[in-house]
Amino acid sequence: MTTVRLEYGDGHLDAELPDDAIEIRAGQSGAEPDPLPDPVAATREAVQNPVGMPRLDQLVGPRSKITIAFPDRVKGGVHDSAHRRVAVPLLLDELERAGVSSRDVTLVCAIGLHRKNTEDEFAALLGDDTLSRLDPSQIVNHDAEDPDQMVDIGTSRHGDPVQMNRRLLDADLSIMLGHTSGNPYGGYSGGYKMPATGLTSWRSIRSHHSPGTMQRPDFVPASTDSHFRHQLQAIGRAMEAAMPRPFFTVDAVLDAASRQLKVAAGAIAEVEQATWPTAGRRTELVLDGPPADVLVVGMPRNFHYGNGMGSNPILMMQAAGSSISRAKNALRADPVIIVASVCDGWFNDDEFPATVAVYDALQTVDTAADLTRFEDEFSTRTDWVEAYRHGGAYHPFHAFSMAYMGGLAKINSRSVIIAGAQRPDLAHGMGAATAATVEEALADAGALLRTDPRVLVVPELSKPAYHLSIGR
CATH class of the missing domain: 3.40.50.11440 (LarA, N-terminal domain)
Structure with missing residues (x-):
């Protein structure tokens, strides 16, 4: 086994992954073109x-x-x-x-x-x-x-x-x-x-x-x-x-x-x-095959959308869906996604005032796609629109777009497992499974897929990532 440091909440955690895990770090994988000298x-x-x-x-x-x-x-x-x-x-x-x-x-x-x-x-x-x-x-x-x-x-x-x-x-x-x-x-x-x-x-x-x-x-x-x-x-x-x-x-x-x-x-x-x-x-990085069975990602609390990515469950699943979009061509058809995320329930209401309501609405429907029935009501709500216009907040529809990308994480995987969630109930509300540690999540993935999984790991979601595929 090899130790890989993953982003997690406000810091990092070390996870034990198979020695043959493929690690993808921005700026350290593949042949990056040289920056312009002037x-x-x-x-x-x-x-x-x-x-x-x-x-x-x-x-x-x-x-x-x-x-x-x-x-x-x-x-x-x-x-x-x-x-x-x-x-x-x-x-x-x-x-x-x-x-x-x-x-x-x-x-x-x-x-x-x-x-x-x-x-x-x-x-x-x-x-x-x-x-x-x-x-x-x-x-x-x-x-x-x-x-x-x-x-x-x-x-x-x-x-x-x-x-x-x-x-x-x-x-x-x-x-x-x-x-x-x-x-x-x-x-x-x-x-x-x-x-x-x-x-x-x-x-x-x-x-x-x-x-x-x-x-x-x-x-x-x-x-x-x-x-x-x-x-x-x-x-x-x-x-x-x-x-x-x-x-x-x-x-x-x-x-x-x-x-x-x-x-x-x-x-x-x-x-x-x-x-x-x-x-x-x-951006396009071609890996040696075969496709990976498991994608492991490290998720910080502070991400490019703002504070709350690793703690707000709507944003957390959006990042999982985005990770699959980037890596899908390097994964098997039904991979397991393991996300190291603090998922502690801090939604950051000041910047994302609509996400609690969208999360609650998600509990009343079968899939994220069913949230469309709430779009007009939530996206025109006066206080949230005013918060966007004058209060330093994201527009209320932004929460729906995040939830829809999060829904793709479920559609394009066998399971999404949140490792280290401090509020497992919130992860479950997003349709994700939970495990106390990345190692436990990896064992669960192996049992679910009935294989000794080949692992692809992106330790730092805060950094620009690649589009991954497998060489033929």
């Missing part, structure tokens, strides 16, 4: 030589109104050379050379249904250079519930509602920053995923973060050729059709340390095609 120069080169679109100085001029949308804190880092920190000042320089006044630029954080950023978080995300060039009123959060800012423009070619931020319609040009990173939803972040999830309403987001899309067989494993991804593209293109010009996008492929591996700018479709191959070399 991300500033690479970003400038990309912006000045866009693909599929003219240069900025051919698109805008004096008195042009510009919206620059950028990703929230969920991805990308806050180091000095982070993509947001590098790209925004360079874009302001290019716009100034084209005659655009900085007074005519608005920065919008594309939070979608995530919680809004504080001024201190904007400072960390954007850096002093950007903050010194713009008035604070020019840096805003997207607000999916602001009646003065949201516009209904109809439906996409798939019939999905398209309700978008008015700033995109009012601007002469909207520039979109994105991070092209491996994602369990639709293959990669960035590209059309950015506007379709970051600058729309909960009703638009519901159209794809729903059982009707997420329970299709093409959603798991993560893929860029899924109905989910096609919906994002269709919504994004409907947005562009209503805008004065299509998005000018600047996407960076990121490594496990959020360093740029490649930067491309221009039309979204061309930028996706330019960045996805590099993202694939970083």
Whole structure:
């Protein structure tokens, strides 16, 4: 047996796993591409030589109104050379050379249904250079519930509602920053995923973060050729059709340390095609077979959605479902998933006010997919909407999208076993089994599968992970 340290709650725990367990750690598995030696120069080169679109100085001029949308804190880092920190000042320089006044630029954080950023978080995300060039009123959060800012423009070619931020319609040009990173939803972040999830309403987001899309067989494993991804593209293109010009996008492929591996700018479709191959070399990891029988993951309390991932059972199961989406091609058809999670019942009501109610509703239905009957009631509840708008909370529909991904953990496994749960009853309420330790959970998995299990372990869910598959 070998000892593997797993993230667990506010710290770690050591688990004894078979010697032949395959351990996957971000930045330490596979051949990572080298980061760009000069991300500033690479970003400038990309912006000045866009693909599929003219240069900025051919698109805008004096008195042009510009919206620059950028990703929230969920991805990308806050180091000095982070993509947001590098790209925004360079874009302001290019716009100034084209005659655009900085007074005519608005920065919008594309939070979608995530919680809004504080001024201190904007400072960390954007850096002093950007903050010194713009008035604070020019840096805003997207607000999916602001009646003065949201516009209904109809439906996409798939019939999905398209309700978008008015700033995109009012601007002469909207520039979109994105991070092209491996994602369990639709293959990669960035590209059309950015506007379709970051600058729309909960009703638009519901159209794809729903059982009707997420329970299709093409959603798991993560893929860029899924109905989910096609919906994002269709919504994004409907947005562009209503805008004065299509998005000018600047996407960076990121490594496990959020360093740029490649930067491309221009039309979204061309930028996706330019960045996805590099993202694939970083993200797609092929393992020697046979497929694993058991996936073991270590789950911290503090995760990219915020505090509570390893203690709030709705978020805990979402992370389990995401882990399966990333690893499904390296697992047997009916694997057992073992999650080292504290699961102590701290829901973090301040940031996730709707998750207790969604958890309670889940106890009254057969599957997570049946929660759809509660969506309209919960997602329009005044106090929760106000908490999203003014109280630093996630939108109430976000809890449903988390529960639906959690439901995929059950659909795509023989069993989910929560190891080390301090509130086993909450894990049971999510449809999971429990064990006191990882070792006990592994013994239970072996008995359930009737085999000496081959184990795949991802010790740190807080780090960017891979899309895993087995070599043929």
